[in-house]
Amino acid sequence: MITVTRHISLDDAEIEEQFIRASGPGGQNVNKVATAVQLRFDVAHSPSLPVPVRERLMALAGRRITGDGVLVITAQRFRTQSRNRADALDRLVELIRVAAHPPKTRKATRPTRASKRRRLADKRQRGELKRGRKTSPDSI
Numbered sequence: 001m002i003t004v005t006r007h008i009s010l011d012d013a014e015i016e017e018q019f020i021r022a023s024g025p026g027g028q029n030v031n032k033v034a035t036a037v038q039l040r041f042d043v044a045h046s047p048s049l050p051v052p053v054r055e056r057l058m059a060l061a062g063r064r065i066t067g068d069g070v071l072v073i074t075a076q077r078f079r080t081q082s083r084n085r086a087d088a089l090d091r092l093v094e095l096i097r098v099a100a101h102p103p104k105t106r107k108a109t110r111p112t113r114a115s116k117r118r119r120l121a122d123k124r125q126r127g128e129l130k131r132g133r134k135t136s137p138d139s140i
Contacts (some may be wrong), residue, residue: 002089004096010048015092016040017085022076036076039088044069049096057099071095 002010022036043049043057043065058065065071073095075088111119 002093004093005100008048008050008053008096008100010041010046010096014041014046014048015089017088019081020074022084033081035079035081035084036074037081037084037088039073039075039092041071041073041092042069043071052102053096053099056102057096060095060099 002015004010016039018038018040019034020036020038021034043054043061046054049057057071058069061071064073071092073088073091075084075091077087078084
């Protein structure tokens, strides 16, 4: 079990890992050893996630989520398979933690009377300034 928050834990069986060859520099090792990790987590059918968290996670994942609702995280930052594996898992857990927090609802507010007065006074002052720039036909 992977603990995400106090209320959310993921079963190890829900996470599928596949090891692939990493791109980039690495010398002779890069063509022989599959150190990069491709982690797959089925968000759409996960029994561990509550429905609101699942929906926020799918929206948050963006391009990393497939049409079937599977989240794909590729980790190839490190040279070893174990560190890439831990990195991919950390990224999944952090993504779920962010999705677990509901967004703060916006409360509609109205401008104060004083702020309205200040805004109108600034508009008048700006208008006076612009009117003062006009050239009258007498001055030419």
